[in-house]
Amino acid sequence: MALFYAVSYSGLGVIVPFLPVWMQARGLDPIEIAVVLSVGQLVRIFGNTGFGRLADHFGERRRILMALTVASLLSYLLLLPAQGFVAILAANLVASLFYPAQVALTENLGVLAAYQRGYDYGRVRLWGSVTFIGGTLAVGFEQKVVGPDGILWLALVALAATVALAWMLPDIRTERAPRQKGAVGAFLRNPVFLLFLGANAFVQSSHAAYYTFSTLHWRQAGLDDLAIGLIWSEGVVAEILLFAVSARFVHRIRPTRLILIGALGGIVRWGVLASTTDLGWLLAINWLHAASFAFAHLGAMHFIPRGIPQGLTATAQGLYSSIGISVAVAVATLALGPLYAALGGLIFIVMAGFCVLSAVLGYFLDRRWDGGVIRL
Numbered sequence: 001m002a003l004f005y006a007v008s009y010s011g012l013g014v015i016v017p018f019l020p021v022w023m024q025a026r027g028l029d030p031i032e033i034a035v036v037l038s039v040g041q042l043v044r045i046f047g048n049t050g051f052g053r054l055a056d057h058f059g060e061r062r063r064i065l066m067a068l069t070v071a072s073l074l075s076y077l078l079l080l081p082a083q084g085f086v087a088i089l090a091a092n093l094v095a096s097l098f099y100p101a102q103v104a105l106t107e108n109l110g111v112l113a114a115y116q117r118g119y120d121y122g123r124v125r126l127w128g129s130v131t132f133i134g135g136t137l138a139v140g141f142e143q144k145v146v147g148p149d150g151i152l153w154l155a156l157v158a159l160a161a162t163v164a165l166a167w168m169l170p171d172i173r174t175e176r177a178p179r180q181k182g183a184v185g186a187f188l189r190n191p192v193f194l195l196f197l198g199a200n201a202f203v204q205s206s207h208a209a210y211y212t213f214s215t216l217h218w219r220q221a222g223l224d225d226l227a228i229g230l231i232w233s234e235g236v237v238a239e240i241l242l243f244a245v246s247a248r249f250v251h252r253i254r255p256t257r258l259i260l261i262g263a264l265g266g267i268v269r270w271g272v273l274a275s276t277t278d279l280g281w282l283l284a285i286n287w288l289h290a291a292s293f294a295f296a297h298l299g300a301m302h303f304i305p306r307g308i309p310q311g312l313t314a315t316a317q318g319l320y321s322s323i324g325i326s327v328a329v330a331v332a333t334l335a336l337g338p339l340y341a342a343l344g345g346l347i348f349i350v351m352a353g354f355c356v357l358s359a360v361l362g363y364f365l366d367r368r369w370d371g372g373v374i375r376l
Contacts, residue, residue: 006131008069030213052321062172113172126244130240184319206358243294259300263359306372307373
């Protein structure tokens with residue numbers, strides 16, 4: 001499981017921070033980049049939720065995840081010949097249907113395996129973060145040799161390696177969920193689950209400016225790709241260290257409070273990023289990625305196996321990944337195009353505001369959830 005995380009997330013380390021740079025090199029402006037990425041986020045609803053429901057229905061994840069790795073590789077191959085806004089938008093729509101679903105189902109399989117087989121989720125998951133750093137640093141060095149086109153080729157190599165190793169995934173079985181047309185609706189009518197989605201939606205979508213425009217913003221401020229790779233990597237190092245020690249606290253602190261800690265850390269982080277592009281300050285504050293992402297992520301990952309009926313965890317994971325993250329990030333990203341053009345780095349103040357809203361919802365979630373399985 002750790003090896004699969006490592007190989008799979010090396011591709012994320014290329015795609016997340018640097019795909020906007022590849023799009024810019026193909027001629028897209030900031031607003032077009034925001035549209036392509038935000039529409040791709042919306043498409044994830046269908047892939048994440050649909051494949052999650054499929055996994056719950058059959059009570060297994062391994063074979064579905066193996067198929068998703070192949071579909072992810074083939075879909076990203078469509079970007080190779082794409083030129084111009086329409087072609088890149090269409091290719092990215094296909095890629096967004098499969099690759100995010102692969103990531104979401106990997107997380108569901110990983111956390112269920114941790115609970116069923118007794119290993120430490122954080123110490124397994126951290127290897128994905130380690131290779132995320134490898135991906136970002138590889139782009140920093142590769143850019144000096146072959147330029148922006150190499151970004152996509154690096155991503156394709158990582159996706160191909162993921163396909164090759166998917167057969168090693170553990171075969172984790174759960175109780176087969178009966179066909180239930182109203183399962184998704186039941187989740188979306190449950191007040192506790194809605195608070196869970198909302199708290200995570202705001203803290204995770206607060207990263208929209210960071211994921212979409214931070215590289216472009218720091219490049220414009222005079223930082224080179226190697227420095228930018230170091231900034232991104234520092235945040236992930238902090239995430240790794242938190243995952244490494246997470247077993248000491250994840251079963252002592254309620255998952256809802258982990259989400260709340262993440263929101264509070266995000267308020268501080270985005271406030272500083274809005275005020276400076278000085279490399280020293282950026283390196284001094286970006287370790288708070290361990291709060292705004294890692295604490296919140298750990299809270300969500302441990303809330304699902306504890307608060308959701310076992311036969312519906314993949315569906316809940318799909319809803320969390322799509323509606324709770326992707327839709328919120330899509331809306332935020334779409335709005336950020338014109339906002340970034342007008343405000344530049346001050347866009348991070350808006351992201352701090354998102355974390356304030358997340359903290360409010362996280363507080364009410366902590367008060368409403370009794371610590372047990374919610375009734376749907």
